Structure formats: structure tokens, C-alpha cells
Amino acid sequence: MDAADIAEDRIEQELELNRRAALDMMKPDMPQVVVAGEDGAPTIICYDCEAPIPQGRLDAYPTAIRCMDCQVEHERYLAAEARR
Numbered sequence: 001m002d003a004a005d006i007a008e009d010r011i012e013q014e015l016e017l018n019r020r021a022a023l024d025m026m027k028p029d030m031p032q033v034v035v036a037g038e039d040g041a042p043t044i045i046c047y048d049c050e051a052p053i054p055q056g057r058l059d060a061y062p063t064a065i066r067c068m069d070c071q072v073e074h075e076r077y078l079a080a081e082a083r084r
Contacts, residue, residue: 046070
């Protein structure tokens with residue numbers, strides 16, 4: 001590994017730690033929002049856009065409160081705030 005690879009790995013580790021910290025801070029205040037879906041089954045909706053969170057996202061991250069698009073935007077916002 002050269003210096004650039006080491007730096008890139010370090011940046012990725014820091015970003016992951018920041019993501020986890022942000023999610024941990026949100027969990028107590030922001031529980032999942034569950035509504036009755038079209039078929040009457042419980043549906044978890046996105047905190048930001050209020051669209052149903054796809055089952056694949058919930059399978060991968062069962063406590064998700066945002067759909068992937070909104071989560072990506074949220075993480076961009078957090079990263080921008082951290083740079084200030």
C-alpha cells in the first residue's frame with residue numbers, strides 16, 4: 001500500500017465512524033414511522049420524504065428511518081456540516 005491508499009482507507013474509516021455516530025444520535029429521538037400499507041400490512045415510511053422504505057433496505061438495515069436516497073442526502077448534509 002502506498003501513502004494514497006493508506007490515506008483513502010483512513011478517510012473511509014472516519015466517514016463510517018461519523019455515519020455510525022450520527023445514526024446512533026438519531027435513534028432515540030427518531031423511531032421508525034409505521035403506517036398501514038395498501039394491503040393493510042404495516043409499512044415503514046421514510047422520515048424525510050414519507051415514501052415507503054423498500055423491503056430490501058429494511059432487510060439490510062432493519063432500523064432504517066430513511067429510504068436510501070434520503071439517507072445519502074442526509075449523510076451529505078452531515079459531511080458538509082462537519083467541514084464547517
